[in-house]
Amino acid sequence: MMEITEGSHAVAEAVRLCRPQVISAYPITPQTHIVEALAEMVANCQLDAEYITVENEFSALSACIGASAAGSRTYSATTSQGLALMFEVCFNAAGMRLPIVMSIANRALGAPLSIWNDQQDSISLRDSGWLQFYAEDNQEATDLHFLAYRVAEDHSILLPAFVCFDGFILSHTYEPIDMISQEDVDRFLPKFSPYERLDAADPISFGMYATPEYYHEFRYEMDRVLKQSKAIIQKTGKEFSRMFGRDYSAMVEGYRLEDAETAIVALGSICGTTKDAIDEMREEDKKVGLLKIRVFRPFPTEDVAKALAHVKNVAVLDKNISLGAKGALALEIKDALYSSGIPVKDYIIGLGGRDVRKKDIKAIVALVEKDQGDIFYGLRREVL
Amino acid sequence: MVDKTLELFDCGHRACGGCGAALSARLVTKAAGTNTIIVSSTGCMEVFSTPYPETAWKVPWIHSLFENASAVASGIEASLKKQGRNEKVVIMAGDGATFDIGMICISGAFERGHDFTYICYDNEAYMNTGIQRSGATPYDASTTTSPAGKCSFGNKRPKKDIPQILAAHGAPYIATASVAYPADLMQKVEKAINTRGPCYVQIHAPCCTGWGFEGEQTIAVAKLAIETGLWVNYEMVEGKVVKAKKVVRKPVEEYLKTQKRFRHLFKPTRQDAEIAVIQAMADRNAEKYAIDIKLKKE
Numbered sequence: 001m002m003e004i005t006e007g008s009h010a011v012a013e014a015v016r017l018c019r020p021q022v023i024s025a026y027p028i029t030p031q032t033h034i035v036e037a038l039a040e041m042v043a044n045c046q047l048d049a050e051y052i053t054v055e056n057e058f059s060a061l062s063a064c065i066g067a068s069a070a071g072s073r074t075y076s077a078t079t080s081q082g083l084a085l086m087f088e089v090c091f092n093a094a095g096m097r098l099p100i101v102m103s104i105a106n107r108a109l110g111a112p113l114s115i116w117n118d119q120q121d122s123i124s125l126r127d128s129g130w131l132q133f134y135a136e137d138n139q140e141a142t143d144l145h146f147l148a149y150r151v152a153e154d155h156s157i158l159l160p161a162f163v164c165f166d167g168f169i170l171s172h173t174y175e176p177i178d179m180i181s182q183e184d185v186d187r188f189l190p191k192f193s194p195y196e197r198l199d200a201a202d203p204i205s206f207g208m209y210a211t212p213e214y215y216h217e218f219r220y221e222m223d224r225v226l227k228q229s230k231a232i233i234q235k236t237g238k239e240f241s242r243m244f245g246r247d248y249s250a251m252v253e254g255y256r257l258e259d260a261e262t263a264i265v266a267l268g269s270i271c272g273t274t275k276d277a278i279d280e281m282r283e284e285d286k287k288v289g290l291l292k293i294r295v296f297r298p299f300p301t302e303d304v305a306k307a308l309a310h311v312k313n314v315a316v317l318d319k320n321i322s323l324g325a326k327g328a329l330a331l332e333i334k335d336a337l338y339s340s341g342i343p344v345k346d347y348i349i350g351l352g353g354r355d356v357r358k359k360d361i362k363a364i365v366a367l368v369e370k371d372q373g374d375i376f377y378g379l380r381r382e383v384l
Numbered sequence: 385m386v387d388k389t390l391e392l393f394d395c396g397h398r399a400c401g402g403c404g405a406a407l408s409a410r411l412v413t414k415a416a417g418t419n420t421i422i423v424s425s426t427g428c429m430e431v432f433s434t435p436y437p438e439t440a441w442k443v444p445w446i447h448s449l450f451e452n453a454s455a456v457a458s459g460i461e462a463s464l465k466k467q468g469r470n471e472k473v474v475i476m477a478g479d480g481a482t483f484d485i486g487m488i489c490i491s492g493a494f495e496r497g498h499d500f501t502y503i504c505y506d507n508e509a510y511m512n513t514g515i516q517r518s519g520a521t522p523y524d525a526s527t528t529t530s531p532a533g534k535c536s537f538g539n540k541r542p543k544k545d546i547p548q549i550l551a552a553h554g555a556p557y558i559a560t561a562s563v564a565y566p567a568d569l570m571q572k573v574e575k576a577i578n579t580r581g582p583c584y585v586q587i588h589a590p591c592c593t594g595w596g597f598e599g600e601q602t603i604a605v606a607k608l609a610i611e612t613g614l615w616v617n618y619e620m621v622e623g624k625v626v627k628a629k630k631v632v633r634k635p636v637e638e639y640l641k642t643q644k645r646f647r648h649l650f651k652p653t654r655q656d657a658e659i660a661v662i663q664a665m666a667d668r669n670a671e672k673y674a675i676d677i678k679l680k681k682e
Contacts, residue, residue, distance in 0.1 A: 021466045022459060054455065055492030061490065062452035066423070066459025069446050072466055074459070092448050175459045198444040198460065200471045205439035207447040214436050252387035 007138040007170040008033030010177045011027050011077075011103055011163075014145040016047045018101075020075035021192070022067035024060045025053040028082040029115045030167035031105040035077055051154035061089040061100070062074035069206050071197035074102065075151070079167055084120045086333035087128075093160045094129025094222065096207055097195075099152035100160040101145065102130075106268065107321075108169040108345020108352040117167040119268060122319040123296070123328045129184040129222045131161035131229060132297040136271040138175040140248070140294075141165035143240070146180070146189055147248055149313040150236045157197050157229045159222070166269040168353070180244055186245055226298045231356040233295060253292045254307055256282060260289030262365055265333050266317040267293050270349075270356055274317070277361035288365055293329065304336040315368040317356075321348050326374065345373020345375050354378065386417030388570065391440075397440035399432040404589030404606065407563045408505040409433065409440075409476060412587075415570035416501075418579055420445060420472045421456045421464075422600040425481035426450035428591075429505060443604070444471075448479040451485040453477045454493035454502060461498045472577050473500040480510045482586075483519035483544050490515045494582045495551040495661040501576040504546070507591035515594040521542040522660055523665065525645045527594075527630025532648035537658050542665060550584045557583040563590070564606035568617060568629075577618075588615045596644020608639040613666035616673045628673040636663045 015023075023042070025035040041047035050067075054060045057078050064074040078086065083104060093100055104122045108114040121243070123131055133148055135141035141163065148161040165171060180188075196204060210218055230251060237249030255275050257263060264274050271292040281288045283309045291307050293300070308314060314337065318327020325331065330346035337344055345368045350356040360378060367373055392413035399406035403454040405428055413420070424430045424447040432586040433440040434447065448456045461473050477486060490502070509527045510516040521539045526532040530539040538682035547558045557579040561569040569587060576583035590606050592599045611634045618628035637659055640646040649655045649662075670676050670678045 016626070022462045024459060025463075050466045052496070053496070054458070054460055055488060058491050059452065059455035059458070059492055062448060063462070064456030065448050065452075066456035066461075066680055067463035068459070069456075070421070070460040070463035070467075072463035074463075089448060089452065096448070162427030198421045198446055198471075200421065200444060201443055203444045205441055205445045206435055208434035208436040208439060209431060209447075369422045 002176055002198055003193050004174050006033065007141060007165060008105070008172065009037050010035035010138050010142045010179070011145065011165070012041070013179055014142040015075055016041050016191050017180065017182055018145060018149050018189055019073065020049050021072035022050045022052065022064070022074045023076070024054055024067065024074065025076045026054050026057045026078070026082060028057070028061045028079055030107060030171045031077050031079045031082070031103070033171065034103055034105070035224050042221060045065045049104040056267060058089060061086045061093060061102070064100045065089065065093050065096065065098055068100050069096065069198050071194045071199070073192035075102070076163035077103040078103070078104045080109055080121045082213045083092060083125065084109060087125070090125050090128040090130060095218070096312040097158040098160060099158055101148045101152055102160065102162055103145070104164040105167040105171040106164050114352040117169050118351045118353070119164065120320040122162050122164045126297055129159055129226065130297065131152070131159060131226070131295070133161065133163050134293065135163065135165040135170065135311060136266045136269060136292060138165070138170055138173065139177055140245070141170055142177055142179070143246055143248060146185060147236055147240060149189055151193060151229055151232050154232050157225055157232055158195055159226060159229065164268065167270045167366045176220050184243065188240065230298050230300065235272045248294065250303070251295040252303045252307055253291040255292065257289030257291060257307060259287060260311055261287040262313040262315065262368060263289050263291050263311040264315050264317060264361065264365070265293065265329065267296060267329060268319065270317055270319065273356060273358060277358040280358065281362060281365065286365065299332050303341065304333060308337060308342060309340060311342060313368045314342055315364050315373065316344060316346050317349050317364070318346055319350050321351070343371065347373060349377045385413065386574065387572045388414050390418065392418065392442045392443055394440045396434045400599060401471055402602040404563045404591060404594045404602050405429050405478070405505045405507055406432065407602070408503070408587045408589045411563070411569050412474065412476065412503055412573050413443060415573035416472060416474050419470070420474055421446070421459065421460055422568065423453045423475045425453040426480065427476035427478035427481055427488060429476060429478065446668050450481055452489050453481060453486060455489040456576060457500045458493045458496065458498045461500055473499060473658070474577065475502045477502070477504055479504060479506040479508060479520035480518040483546055491553065494555055496552055497579055497581055499582070501585065501662065503573065504584070504586045505589040506586050507594060511591050511594045522650060526648055527645065535650065537655065538645070546626050547584065547586060549619060551620055555584055556622055559626070560586045560588070560615070561586040562606050562610055562615060564603050564610065565617065573618065579677050584609055590609050597642055601642065605642050606633070608642060612636045612639040612641055613670045613675060616669050618673055624636045625673060628675050630675050630677045632677045632679060633670060634665050656670055
């Protein structure tokens, strides 16, 4: 059913339809509307879940670990400082192979304090073992939750997942959403069946420590499984597409890329602006296309190499910066294209909520075609 | 009724001989029975009982992080409730995890009123990392981060009063216990588990390695702590002390002398003023909990 909804509320509705049994969350801007909406659903018996109002984000995810290990489907949501506070717990949840799903309303990290959007928060957790999905719009943000649970809970994967959508830009924006019915969601996402659980009838030990004789292999297994999840994402995405018409089976998605000479690569809502800019540039006969990265972890290295094999220039838009190096996405793209010799330029853009417009995308295309890049785009020199 | 003949914390773990924490684990699991899920914090007990792929726990057991046991337990309790299951959730955490790093999680979980039992095995320092002081370390104890030296008598602060803090959170049942009194300890654990809401039991668990005494002396040392009034075994119901173990008190130095962590109070010279400070603490305990047995005059 099509309805016009705020992004956060659409995500909350998607989460409700996934029937989480335990929700544990803490308020933080711009994520708060999600957990408020879920609390309301629980209060009105629209959602039959235990809702734990924890004292901070660290405990939010810790409670999810306990709930998931005991055999419940669990959910949390956070952003920015909250995610940073969860750093230790994120690594732990993945290491314990618990399929928790968490929405990230992407926001910058302090200092200086900023409540506005960039993607530094989730990108900084790239090495933690979580799957990372990025949404371009609220329809995708909504749908990716169904997909994330299916993939995370697959017994051949058993890893937690972030569904990332840009704070404010998406979380506080009203868009038309085609919401799937409960009946259909139930057909796509069956009841949670834990691979193992804490159970007095069948005692097991969870979270033991590993000596150097074992630790290496534990990490190998996580890496292997995360890479293997690419096939599961593809398969599950196809199934979703057959059922509901929207196709998320590809981890990367080209837009007017087939004959493009210059390719822009980006994550999240900036892809929408970029598509509009490309349409205008195409009218001026500029051969520009977009490669949208939907899944950042596992990183679709081969898909990227294949999709960009024919282009002359690549401009990567990074709403994050690995300070002292480059944007995290650019590092991945350079890795993917290493043997191709295709030049890749990085543009750090839109940090801390700085608006990115079509003219900026066009300016970046002009820069990359002149072989200028690896810069913070749009610096206000007068304040430096 | 719980079958107390069962051994649910198995032998063959890697604790030191005479480890008070290992004894706590054995007694607590005996009292709790098989219908229990244990949540451990990082620490000595977690390490000596679960080197992958071995485990000493015959009940379901989980360890996540150092500071989050009560948050993990909150999630387990919520999950069980949602599934209509009735296992009891019991946390086993050391004093560092309880008095210091886990305090926020504990406060949050107790305030929310989850139905679990929090057991702190209190060996009065960070033993797993090599005997550093914690908020539970007693006054004047020498540890590796509060060493006695030419201008120090060791740890400068008295032990934090966690039972009072948790009583202020509204915990319905709180008790202190000692490995020297196993029947009392097990009874308290059972009571805590069968009381609805977040309950707390703090177990005095001497550490032969960290405190500096021979492993076969664990029970004797633990007993002396009670007999000198430096550790009081009591129960609090709805925030009120309802029962405390009475003793014919001995001077504190009888306890202090048994352990290397206090030897600077006696050697090279006896530190009367410091011993008097510790004696005054025992006296205050005796008054506060009314533990003195008055001997009849002949």
